[in-house]
Amino acid sequence: MKIARSSALLFLIFLSACGQASEDRLAGPVEISGDAIIEPLNGKQGDPVRGEQIFTSREAGHCVLCHQVARLDAEFQGNVGPVLTGIGARLSVGQIRYRIVDAQGIWPDTVMPSYYRTGGLRQVDHEYQGAPALSAQQIEDIVAFLELQTN
Amino acid sequence: MIRISAPDTAFEGEVIELKAMIQHPMETGYRRDSKGEIIPTDIIKSFRCTYDGNVIFEAEFFPGIAANPFLTFHARASHTGKIEFSWTDQHGERWAEERMLTVS
Amino acid sequence: MRRAYLLALILTGCSENHERIAEQSQISSADLRSGYEFLQPETQALQDDAFANPGYLWVDKGKALFNQSPEHGEPACSSCHSDDSRPVSKAAAHYPAIDEQSGKLVNLESRINLCRERYQGLAPLEYESDDLLGLTAYLSHLAQGEPVSVTIDGQARKYYDAGEDYFFLRKGQFNLACSQCHNEHWGDKLRGDTISQGHGNAFPAYRMEWQTFGSLHRRLRDCDSGIRAEPLEYGSETYTAVELYLAKRAEGLAMESPGVRR
Structure with missing residues (x-):
């Protein structure tokens, strides 16, 4: 009995030490397998046409601020992040999804924001508190768009 | 605030360069504030430059003119006289400054 | 058991700090x-x-303010600050600095407001007011190139x-x-x-x-x-x-x- 309780306690400490269990860190529950999130967020189905709009829109994801995709109808695409032309051929859907949801969970020093994160942030602008930068639907839309970028 | 660049002296017949800048927000009337409300138009509507009472340059301003509008133009010095620069906004408020040009 | 707790503590410490602070980087x-x-x-x-640099609208304003006596006959800035006495010509390049009297760090804006309060008996100027911007523009402009x-x-x-x-x-x-x-x-x-x-x-x-x-x-x-x-x-x-x-x-x-x- 004593051993079980100590293990349970240790497990809890370990969980909090590992930097936030999924329930605290992200806007909703996700299951991470390696460097991928296999299941669509909240069971949403992504629309690639909407995804392309979110990708290029200043008011939404505005991914072109840092990323380029060839043949995209958007001027002056940034280069802070890697080029995403053909990303659908290089990474699996699950891998793409995880990178948008919580890139900082994969690479702690990255400059890519974690778009589905709400927990453990500091000094968040009152306008953006309480919700992730992108909703589950928006992320699924972007994933659907990037999945089609195979060349 | 107003900034003027005008020579104090010139030779008769010499082409002089005049510059005038005024501090003004030139609010277009198309922008929205943080609450989503339209910020009302507030612009200068006209500029005029007279040389010894005669109009030598005139301009009508529209919302497309940037804030703190800056004009450069030329004139031919003919005789000693006062050069006056004046701006009028949409409310009829007027600002003016003058410089004396001595022509030899 | 103690070893396990220690491990957990170390883990907490490492991830917590790494989470808050970006990796140290510098520009050479x-x-x-x-x-x-x-x-x-x-x-x-x-x-x-x-001429065309619109900032000079504020430099001009600052210069005028610096040299004029405020509302009720208080000393103008220029009456204390001249080239021979308490020159301010390059001062802006060395701010922020510690204010001797209070021991606090002050930038140009707070320095100007401290002077107004202590030596002119005037209320502080608001950030982004044309007057304060004018004075900081003028003083910074004097230090141009420094x-x-x-x-x-x-x-x-x-x-x-x-x-x-x-x-x-x-x-x-x-x-x-x-x-x-x-x-x-x-x-x-x-x-x-x-x-x-x-x-x-x-x-x-x-x-x-x-x-x-x-x-x-x-x-x-x-x-x-x-x-x-x-x-x-x-x-x-x-x-x-x-x-x-x-x-x-x-x-x-x-x-x-x-x-x-x-």
């Missing part, structure tokens, strides 16, 4: 560049034009450290630190815009986005908004500390005010 002195070098040629030309050089030891040390902490602190909904863009990604492009190194040597400056003149604190508030962090108050001790950190980081760059920036 050989790579140090003013924001001027990241401007389009047309914008550089505008800054260089002694290399930025500040003191960070003695009483200034704790402010420098606080400024450095803020610079490397991850914050906002995007969870980014200033250092990540300005030390690690300067020269890269955000859409069509090139990321600068984030120096303050051209401030107060005329920002095209504002279509008017503004202080470094206003720019820092915009920076924080950009990463979806709650901006701090004008005149906050933290932003003043960040000014000191930035000034030390920009050491050697020439003062450029009135600068013109995007």
